[in-house]
Amino acid sequence: MEVIVTSCSLFLPKGSLKCFLGALKMEMTEVTGVSLKRGSLAIEDNDRVAQAEEAKRQKILDHCLTKSRDEPERVSPPSGVNVPGPPAAVSAGEGTKNSDVQLEEEEEEEEDGLFEEDEEEEEEAESFADMMKHGLTELDVGITKFVSSHQGFSGILKERYSDFVVHEIGKDGRISHLDDLSIPVDEEDPSEDVFTVLTAEEKQRLEELQRFKNKETSVAIEVIEDTKEKRTVIHQAIKSLFPGLETKTEDREGKKYIVAYHAAGKKALANPRKHSWPKSRGSYCHFVLYKENKDTMDAINVLSKYLRVKPNIFSYMGTKDKRAITVQEIAVLKITAQRLAHLNKCLMNFKLGNFSYQKNPLKLGELQGNHFTVVLRNITGTDEQVQQAMNSLKEIGFINYYGMQRFGTTAVPTYQVGRAILQNSWTEVMDLILKPRSGAEKGYLVKCREEWAKTRDPAAALKKLPVKRCVEGQLLRGLSKYGMKNIVSAFGIIPRNNRLMYIHSYQSYVWNNMVSKRIEEYGLRPVPGDLVLKGATATYIDEEDVDNYSIHDVVMPLPGFDVIYPKHKISEAYREMLTADNLDIDNMRHKIRDYSLSGAYRKIIIRPQNVSWEVVAYDDPKIPLFNTDVDNLEGKPPPVFASEGKYRALKMDFSLPPSTYATMAIREVLKMDTSIKNQTQLNTTWLR
Numbered sequence: 001m002e003v004i005v006t007s008c009s010l011f012l013p014k015g016s017l018k019c020f021l022g023a024l025k026m027e028m029t030e031v032t033g034v035s036l037k038r039g040s041l042a043i044e045d046n047d048r049v050a051q052a053e054e055a056k057r058q059k060i061l062d063h064c065l066t067k068s069r070d071e072p073e074r075v076s077p078p079s080g081v082n083v084p085g086p087p088a089a090v091s092a093g094e095g096t097k098n099s100d101v102q103l104e105e106e107e108e109e110e111e112d113g114l115f116e117e118d119e120e121e122e123e124e125a126e127s128f129a130d131m132m133k134h135g136l137t138e139l140d141v142g143i144t145k146f147v148s149s150h151q152g153f154s155g156i157l158k159e160r161y162s163d164f165v166v167h168e169i170g171k172d173g174r175i176s177h178l179d180d181l182s183i184p185v186d187e188e189d190p191s192e193d194v195f196t197v198l199t200a201e202e203k204q205r206l207e208e209l210q211r212f213k214n215k216e217t218s219v220a221i222e223v224i225e226d227t228k229e230k231r232t233v234i235h236q237a238i239k240s241l242f243p244g245l246e247t248k249t250e251d252r253e254g255k256k257y258i259v260a261y262h263a264a265g266k267k268a269l270a271n272p273r274k275h276s277w278p279k280s281r282g283s284y285c286h287f288v289l290y291k292e293n294k295d296t297m298d299a300i301n302v303l304s305k306y307l308r309v310k311p312n313i314f315s316y317m318g319t320k321d322k323r324a325i326t327v328q329e330i331a332v333l334k335i336t337a338q339r340l341a342h343l344n345k346c347l348m349n350f351k352l353g354n355f356s357y358q359k360n361p362l363k364l365g366e367l368q369g370n371h372f373t374v375v376l377r378n379i380t381g382t383d384e385q386v387q388q389a390m391n392s393l394k395e396i397g398f399i400n401y402y403g404m405q406r407f408g409t410t411a412v413p414t415y416q417v418g419r420a421i422l423q424n425s426w427t428e429v430m431d432l433i434l435k436p437r438s439g440a441e442k443g444y445l446v447k448c449r450e451e452w453a454k455t456r457d458p459a460a461a462l463k464k465l466p467v468k469r470c471v472e473g474q475l476l477r478g479l480s481k482y483g484m485k486n487i488v489s490a491f492g493i494i495p496r497n498n499r500l501m502y503i504h505s506y507q508s509y510v511w512n513n514m515v516s517k518r519i520e521e522y523g524l525r526p527v528p529g530d531l532v533l534k535g536a537t538a539t540y541i542d543e544e545d546v547d548n549y550s551i552h553d554v555v556m557p558l559p560g561f562d563v564i565y566p567k568h569k570i571s572e573a574y575r576e577m578l579t580a581d582n583l584d585i586d587n588m589r590h591k592i593r594d595y596s597l598s599g600a601y602r603k604i605i606i607r608p609q610n611v612s613w614e615v616v617a618y619d620d621p622k623i624p625l626f627n628t629d630v631d632n633l634e635g636k637p638p639p640v641f642a643s644e645g646k647y648r649a650l651k652m653d654f655s656l657p658p659s660t661y662a663t664m665a666i667r668e669v670l671k672m673d674t675s676i677k678n679q680t681q682l683n684t685t686w687l688r
Contacts, residue, residue: 135438136407137675141415142512143401143664145519147605148392152671153381155650161293161323162624163375168318168328169368169655176327178290178629181344181353183337198237206260210242210308218261220250234258241339242308277334282357284315284331287340290351290629295322299350300330306343307335315361318370318658325628331362351630369657371610374666375625376650383615386650389669390613393654396524397552397607398668399515402508403661404675411437418506419581421499421595422588426487433475434461448472456484471498488592496594503595507558510577515556515604518570524605529567530554531601538601540567551605560599561588608654608665617645625649 138144157163168176198206198221205219221238223231235247238260245260277283291299296319304311313333320326332340337355344352379386408414412432420428436449448464449472455461458479465473471494478490491499526532526549530541533555541549556570557563559578565571565585578585589596616625618641624631627638652669656662667674 135411135675136404136413138404138673140675141402141404141407141413141509142514142516143399143404143674144516145399146668146671147396147399147519147524148389148668148671150388150392150671151381151385153379153385153389154672155376155379155381155670157374157376157666162325162628163377164324165373165626165628166320166324166326166328167371167373168320168326169371170317170329171366171368173368175371175655176288176329178288178327178351178353179633181341181351181633182355183341184355184357198234198241203241206238206242206245207308209260209262210245218259220252220257220259223256223258231256231258282359284333284358284361285335285337285340286329286331286356286358286362287337287352288327288354289330290325290327290353291320292325292349293322294349296320296326296328298322302347302350303332303343306346307339309335315363317362317364317367320370327629329362331358331360333361351633353633365658367658369655369660370662371655372653372662373626374652374662376652376666376670377621377625378647379615379650381650386613386615390611390650390652393608393665393669394611395607397605398665399519400603400606400660401512401515401664403663405661405663406505406508408505410441413509414502414505415509418502418504418509419583421503422506422590422597423582424591426491429491430475430479430487434472445470445472448476452476458484474498499594503597507560507597507599510574511556511558511602513577514570514574517573518556518566518604521569524551526551526554527568529571531556531564531566533601538564540564552603552607554604555601556604558597558600558602559585559588560597563599563601602659606656606660606665608656610653610655612653614651616641616649616651617643617647618649619646621647625651 170176202219202221205216209216209219221234223234231249235249235258238245238247238258242260245262247258247260250257250259289299294302296316300311300314300316304314313335315331316328318328320328337357340352340355343350381389406414412435417429417432420426420432434449434452436446436453444464444466448461451457451464452461458476462468462473462476462480465476467473468477474494475490478493479487481493482489522530526541526546528541528543528546530549531538532541532549532553533539538555538557541554557565557574559574565574575585588599618625623639625639627636652666654665656665663674
């Protein structure tokens with residue numbers, strides 16, 4: 001059943017709201033499960049079957065994890081932005097406690113209660129439209145122009161994530177694929193028996209010892225059917241499965257025991273044993289990670305939990321987001337391909353393969369981009385309209401706007417917080433992050449904000465949060481520690497990347513508005529005074545050189561102290577916009593170095609590479625319309641399409657450079673507003 005919002009009303013099938021709210025959490029290269037219809041919104045009811053199957057699989061997995069501690073619990077991402085790695089170094093906790101032990105205790109409690117977040121039900125008092133009526137439209141963030149002249153049409157990018165596949169493009173230009181599950185032959189690897197020689201109870205005791213969760217200083221394991229080979233396997237199992245533990249053999253009353261104990265305190269957990277790794281082997285195991293419906297941060301947290309290591313020993317070139325099937329390269333320090341491959345037997349929605357040992361880790365930003373395979377189902381466009389739209393995308397491209405997901409989904413856009421930081425208005429920063437707001441939020445966040453508005457007591461508001469790693473929880477911890485008169489230090493407790501996200505959002509907001517003005521003023525041609533890059537340096541286009549460039553060469557600056565601005569009307573538009581926001585375009589340095597903006601340049605038009613497409617006919621809305629890497633590994637034949645069918649779908653393939661939004665490419669093809677608010681403004685009184 002397809003449920004459509006017409007220009008008069010919004011119809012949401014029971015249970016769809018939760019899925020739809022989840023789809024709002026989009027990041028770069030991700031598209032939500034909404035119908036991309038001009039002036040309308042659709043959510044496909046038939047995909048609830050896929051969600052039910054996913055829930056059933058997860059329930060089975062959760063049951064297995066509870067039964068056996070040898071497979072730790074699934075880690076769900078917290079409500080705020082969370083990066084893998086060690087937890088924040090400072091915590092206020094509750095009351096007067098303020099020690100590292102307090103922080104560890106709180107975070108362990110959060111891990112135990114991570115499922116509570118998923119179990120929160122939506123507030124019944126507000127309909128979806130009510131929650132989103134204060135949200136943003138594209139107009140609010142400067143997204144106003146299209147480059148093509150074709151007529152738009154409708155299509156559905158389903159909430160089923162399998163219609164949106166992302167393959168990372170590495171620094172060598174190769175597209176990452178999972179196509180080899182074999183393990184490199186290595187005589188240094190222990191036998192497969194290491195994964196089965198220990199009982200579930202022994203693994204639980206060893207894990208508690210490894211993580212300092214009990215008062216024992218050692219764990220003794222009796223060797224049944226004692227042989228030298230059996231003892232060797234147990235030694236290998238403990239050392240490889242529980243980094244940081246050493247072992248020795250002891251005789252006790254005529255019986256042989258393998259005794260496990262700590263090698264070098266808590267640091268050993270984060271630093272895998274150096275002497276257990278062959279010198280001839282590269283220190284990093286590189287592998288391709290295939291994941292479904294998991295973001296990269298969450299995936300690494302899950303892998304580290306299963307491997308019993310810290311997340312910061314993993315490295316990657318770029319983050320991939322949740323609502324998609326994604327394939328990317330990961331590197332991990334001194335974990336064998338054998339151990340990683342064993343995870344394929346334990347994990348759902350993950351697959352690891354294409355293993356190799358390398359000398360170096362991966363570095364963030366080293367990728368060349370991402371390749372997308374996207375299906376738009378139930379399209380209404382004629383073959384001619386589709387041809388025009390896709391030819392335009394291939395030949396001209398699309399405006400390189402920052403997508404709606406850059407700016408948040410509530411009534412307090414992230415760029416407003418960024419602007420307040422740049423203005424040095426710290427009380428406003430605190431209020432913008434913590435004050436009650438309309439929008440799609442978890443119930444506990446709503447209660448936390450209400451408590452804050454009522455009491456202005458950070459400790460009392462913090463108690464309303466079951467998961468304290470979100471931005472709100474971290475700020476409240478900081479306020480508890482440093483007090484209300486030192487908001488700068490309190491805000492500093494939030495991880496640096498998350499703090500910078502706010503000011504980058506403001507830069508993106510300015511850039512979107514300025515590029516719209518540039519295209520409105522001068523169209524799709526270079527003009528004297530425009531900027532182009534020569535190497536990493538921006539230079540002006542002179543009158544005599546204008547014919548040597550195309551619109552695809554033109555860049556626009558994100559505001560900062562180390563950029564130049566165009567030499568035409570748009571330069572003054574930048575100045576006027578920042579002046580209206582009480583910012584000095586000539587002095588973008590901040591009192592706090594972290595918040596000084598150097599600026600950057602961004603191409604205004606992106607022309608996707610490797611563009612191809614086909615229109616296919618199908619009858620069953622639930623069937624997959626292309627094979628994934630895992631389908632190919634399992635030998636599944638590709639789908640066969642009839643010449644005619646009940647529905648038509650547009651299957652698109654294209655490659656984009658890093659930091660480019662696929663949503664903006666799809667917006668250009670369909671000629672539709674990607675904001676959620678635009679779809680939910682009209683008559684919804686029957687839902688109240």
